[in-house]
Amino acid sequence: MGRIWAIAKKELSGYLNSPAGYIFLSVFLVFSSWIYWRTVFLVGEVSFRSFFNYIPWIFLFLIPAISMKLWSEEKKLGTMEVLLTWPIRDWEAILGKFFGSLGFLILALAGTLISPLALSYLGSPDWGMIFSGYMASLLLAASYLAIGMWASALSRNQIVAFIMGVLFIFMLLLAGSEMFLYFVPVFLTPILSYLSLGTHFDSIAKGVIDSRDVLYYFSVIFFFLYLNKYLLSLRKN
């Protein structure tokens, strides 16, 4: 546990000590707030729903940018050899990196709380809805992160890791969209829409916290962290 915490702390302070971390934070906060506030006064409704509509698409590009360095940088610098020959298990290193980056994403999400707080001056938003929206965003962020981190273990090149991450997330996100389902055989639609990151997000963000949706996200996270461990173990051969 102490070792996972040590690695998580190192990753988190890595983001907070680098200009890239602050660029990420400002881009995310400015971008997400701007998209939301742009329409608030036009619609004239004290609702925070539309904020979460854009979250899957903003995260699509921003989270792989955060996760791309997690393994590829270690590979490039050669520090991975040091990390994985320390007396720690591979999964401790994986979890440490995952939680460290997740901590940073939680900070970023917490920053957006300014918007609902501002909204509560204008009227009385539905805080239950806002809570479930944040919960959906957090689960989505953690899933994107697990996928992005796995993609990072594919290559020593960060750009390749970024593109692979965006691509995989995009595929999983799109799988459940109506536009895509229109073109696939009917018997596949329930499977694809179940596998899609987007459908589960929509249902939680709507305010329905169903344990099946939560379980889905935990399965995605676990699956990709496990794939990550498998990728690391391939080095041995």
Added chain:
Amino acid sequence: MILSNHMIEVINLSKNYGTFKALDDISFSIKKGEIIGLLGPNGAGKTTTMKILTCYLAASSGKILVDGLDISEHSIETRRKIGYLPENAPLYEDMTVWEYLDFSGAVLGLGGEAKRGKIDEVVASCSLGDKKHELITHLSKGYRQRVGLARVLLGDPEILVLDEPTVGLDPNQIVEIRELIKKIGRSKTVILSSHILSEVEATCDRVLIIKGGHIIATGTPEELRASKGGQSRIMIVLEDISGRDPVSALGGVPGVTGVEKIKSHETGVVICSVICEGGKDLRKPLIAFLRDHGFVLLELSRTQLSLEDIFVQFTK
């Protein structure tokens, strides 16, 4: 269980990368407290051996025992005993020396006062005091190597595995790192790899020469010399007389196994290096021969074969 004073036993170890055999059935053992040099040309299998020993790679066949335990079954215990410094001392560039050692200590399970004490100790023993708060990316190669060594020492390992610890350093830094390794080596078992022979000679108790995945010779530097029949070399400097070829003439002297012309920077001078058959002192016959055949001898000296010569002979 067999009691032995062997810290590390490598038994019939092989490693294949696809169809390429990086290590082909090598066996050796290392006693506690020894400083061992793995010597060989690039791509001989030194780094592969180290990566298997440190559990970064798995062997294709064969096994390694550390302190009597099979490393593939006791990976974590083994890694706790081993401090590994990979080639070029990889470090996190955007951390300061202190932050890096603090992080490394935490991952190794140190905490609080004990961690701080240990960091101060390794910082002092690697002379990093004045660079403690500098970013690693700003450090010179020599300092980076020291930070790597400090990190290795932090876990108080019984075995140090150092891959090319002096590569890319300037001569002063090489001497410093060597002294440091010798100092550390008084209380620990050390394996270091190198393709620089003088380095191995200066630091190691015993040398393993590896080539093409095989161990082709092992012993102390003295033993390796003796195994080549105690050959000695005589350097002869002659006046350059046109039309006279000393190389072929010297080759005919009984007891001479090889003659080589060495490039000279002086004009009007020929330098020959004569390798003599085991144990024979050919100085007198050579002087007599040169005088009788009308050569003008300017200098003559006898030296032991250097480890360089032995290495070249072994790896030819």
